[in-house]
Amino acid sequence: MAMIRARVSILPKRTVFDPQGETVRHALVHFGLAAVERVRVGKEIELEIPGDGDPAAIRARLEAIARDFLSNPVVEEFELHIEGLP
Template sequence: MAWHVSVYVTLKPSVMDPQGATVQRALNQMGYTHVTGVRVGKFTELEFDGSLSEMDVKKQADEICDKLLANPNTESYRFTVEKK
């Protein structure tokens, strides 16, 4: 048994996302004119061994996001935990 954690990091809504804006312009030019917003983020997968409880996995994943995977100044994060 192991734990699989999927982490999504995105720029906060208040932070300008020039990459997302560029992707949106490209999509609009490609004919996808109904696309009215694009935000580009990061996706990270973490594997934990099965010796931890689900609660501990969540606690550690939260710390990992706070300390390293996301910068709280500019980014927010969310994650899901699955048993594998």
């Protein structure tokens, strides 16, 4: 059975201060890239699930997982990328 691979990219919202991103931006100045104005550091999560079933239902389920568990809508935004779904 074909597997579906989903990647969830999560970043802190632009309205939320990201100390990790700011620390990386500072380091980039030492690296010689003073022109970088903003850095946001997030995470990427990969999920593999069997590809059987209704594609719309699978997509809805993955969106719920990304929105309600893997990210926190109060402070984060996410993008869901799905490979292998018809």
